[in-house]
Amino acid sequence: xxxxxxxxxxxxxxxxxxxxxxxxxxxxxxxxxxxxxxxxxxxxxxxxxxxxxxxxxxxxxxxxxxxxxxxxxxxxxxxxxxxxxxxxxxxxxxxxxxxxxxxxxxxxxxxxxxxxxxxxxxxxxxxxxxxxxxxxxxxxxxxxxxxxxxxxxxxxxxxxxxxxxxxxxxxxxxxxxxxxxxxxxxxxxxxxxxxxxxxxxxxxxxxxxxxxxxxxxxxx
Amino acid sequence: xxxxxxxxxxxxxxxxxxxxxxxxxxxxxxxxxxxxxxxxxxxxxxxxxxxxxxxxxxxxxxxxxxxxxxxxxxxxxxxxxxxxxxxxxxxxxxxxxxxxxxxxxx
Ligand SMILES: Nc1nc2c(ncn2[C@@H]2O[C@H](COP(=O)(O)OP(=O)(O)OP(=O)(O)O)[C@@H](O)[C@H]2O)c(=O)[nH]1
Ligand SMILES: [Mg+2]
Numbered sequence: 001x002x003x004x005x006x007x008x009x010x011x012x013x014x015x016x017x018x019x020x021x022x023x024x025x026x027x028x029x030x031x032x033x034x035x036x037x038x039x040x041x042x043x044x045x046x047x048x049x050x051x052x053x054x055x056x057x058x059x060x061x062x063x064x065x066x067x068x069x070x071x072x073x074x075x076x077x078x079x080x081x082x083x084x085x086x087x088x089x090x091x092x093x094x095x096x097x098x099x100x101x102x103x104x105x106x107x108x109x110x111x112x113x114x115x116x117x118x119x120x121x122x123x124x125x126x127x128x129x130x131x132x133x134x135x136x137x138x139x140x141x142x143x144x145x146x147x148x149x150x151x152x153x154x155x156x157x158x159x160x161x162x163x164x165x166x167x168x169x170x171x172x173x174x175x176x177x178x179x180x181x182x183x184x185x186x187x188x189x190x191x192x193x194x195x196x197x198x199x200x201x202x203x204x205x206x207x208x209x210x211x212x213x214x215x216x217x218x219x220x
Numbered sequence: 221x222x223x224x225x226x227x228x229x230x231x232x233x234x235x236x237x238x239x240x241x242x243x244x245x246x247x248x249x250x251x252x253x254x255x256x257x258x259x260x261x262x263x264x265x266x267x268x269x270x271x272x273x274x275x276x277x278x279x280x281x282x283x284x285x286x287x288x289x290x291x292x293x294x295x296x297x298x299x300x301x302x303x304x305x306x307x308x309x310x311x312x313x314x315x316x317x318x319x320x321x322x323x324x325x326x
Contacts, residue, residue, distance in 0.1 A: 033323075053323050059316050067320045074324075168316050 003027045003098060004077035006068035007050070008061045009085035013039040019083070020048040022091040027081065031071055033064040041085075051075075061151075062172030066165040073160060081154045086197070089152045093192045097154045100188045107159040107185035110145065110177070111152030115191035122196060129206035136210060137174065145189060149173045149209070152192055159185045170205065171212035227266045235259050258296070265289055 005027045009016055016032065023030055032045040036058040046052040053071065055064060065082055072080045079098050083089055093111065100106035114130075133148040151173060155163065162183045167175045180187055238259065242252045265272060265285075272285030281288065 055319055055323050057315075057319055059319050063316045063319065066316075067323050070320065071324060166313070168312065 001078045001102065002029070002076055003079045003081065003094075004029045004031060004072040004075060005081045005083045005094075006065060006072055007032045007045075007083050007085045008035060008064035008068060009033065009037065009041050009045065010035045010058065010061070010064075011037045011039050011041060012085040013037070013041045013044055015087040016041055016045050016085050017048045019085055019087050019091075020045060020050050023083065023094075024049070026091050026094040029072075029075065029077070031068050031075075032085070033068040033071075035059060035061070035064045060168040061170055062165050062175070063168040065172060069155075069160055069163070069165070073157065077160075078157050079154055080157070080160045082151060084151050088194050088196065090193050090195075093152070093190075094154075097152065097190050097192070100190070101154055101156045105186070106188040107156045108180045108187050109154040110147065110187060110189050111150045111192035111194075112145070112147035112189040113150065113192065113194045114146040115189060125206070132206070132210060133174065136213060137177065145177060147189065148177070150192075152194075159183070167212060167216060169208070169212050171209045171216065174209070174213050175216070224266055224269060228263065231259055231263050231266065235263075262289075 003026075005023055007016075007019065007030065009032055012019075020030055020032070030050040032041075032050040032052045034042040034045065034052060034054045036055045042052055042054050051071075053067065055067065069080055069082075079101050081094060081097065089111070097109050097111060100109050130148065134145075137148045138144065153176070159180065162185075163176065163179055165172050165176060165179075235256075238247075238252065238255050241247050247255075269285050272288065276283070276285050276288050
């Protein structure tokens, strides 16, 4: 089985090498999509041994994931794992993340910060952004998941081939979940640990995601 | 009277500009037609403001013809903004696609 990780990275020069090194024992290949960073994320990722490609202009995390996933499919990946570049996810969680796909019981696995393993989230996230995002999921899409915004996911080749990520920005998390459901993929949530080194997106970022989702819904 | 004259001058200015743009081929035939109709109807509306006043009153609206024109202008603006948003969304999508194609080509 060829397991390919796709890491969207934007100005992650400080952390990217550590992330790549920790991932190596768990996956076959690592693809880093440098989204036109201003720092030397690209050079560092390349030197660390990842297959690194570079966007000419910054198009956002969703766009980077789309590019990376496309490349992974082109390189005959059997399983594609989306992983953040900011060292918040644990590489050790990967075996558990891909297990349901390996044994054929799932097409897509979503990492959840809210199942048994306990991730310490910033208060604004735990009590405002996440409940709101869950509500949007439920109201707009009728989807019940414990973690509405997880960026840690594993997709079978079949699932990734059917998936078209359209949202360039951060709203792609919700978009992907929605489309996995629409494609009738068998979805499993697996508990993961997410470490918050510093506050990631601010509250305003959370509201931007919700705004993006609603606008996309209206444009359709 | 003076206001009407001013409005006509302004409309004439935009009409002349429109024809210039058309001559320099800066706008498409469709776009040209839309704007031509827009400014011509504005011109007619301004010239026949009195009659429009009467018509509006007959239809049972309070207020004068100029109010109705402002409402219509507002509607036109909202429509244009909406269309622009769609165009921009489409453009953004195209840019991302181009970007991806260029990235993967190497
Ligand atoms: N390609 C790309 N990646 C980005 C961009 N902005 C952020 N990222 C990457 O997206 C990942 C997650 O970014 P964060 O800002 O931590 O977002 P998050 O993990 O959803 O939010 P937190 O839970 O608050 O950490 C990191 O690997 C970033 O490098 C961008 O503009 N383009
Ligand atoms: Mg993060």
